[in-house]
Amino acid sequence: MLMAIAANAQDARNATSMAALKEKTAKLGAPKIQGKEAIDAKSAPALYFGSTKMNNNFTVVDEVAKGGGPGTAPHCSSRPATNTSALRLAC
Numbered sequence: 001m002l003m004a005i006a007a008n009a010q011d012a013r014n015a016t017s018m019a020a021l022k023e024k025t026a027k028l029g030a031p032k033i034q035g036k037e038a039i040d041a042k043s044a045p046a047l048y049f050g051s052t053k054m055n056n057n058f059t060v061v062d063e064v065a066k067g068g069g070p071g072t073a074p075h076c077s078s079r080p081a082t083n084t085s086a087l088r089l090a091c
Helices: 002-027 059-066
Strands: 033-039 041-048
Touching: 002 041, 033 059
Parallel strands: none
Antiparallel strands: 033 041
16 A cells, blocks of 8 residues: 555656656757767767757756656666657657
8 A cells, every 4th residue: 555655656746747847848949859969979869859959968857856856767878867758759
């Protein structure tokens, strides 16, 4: 029972954080994949919202984390950033 309560609390917090990420990135502009970028000696698609490149840019994630959300989701980097699949984008 305790596990179910903890899981529900985590799900609600993740949903809140994801909503905040979507809101903040929507203000930057439309999402697009344009070109490639070297990240940790690998090639990864360059993710943009409007003219803002998100690869290795943790500003939005850090803002969401300050708001009480987990603020991290996996991306093509050793440091967590926005999760492109969660934002319904294809990498």
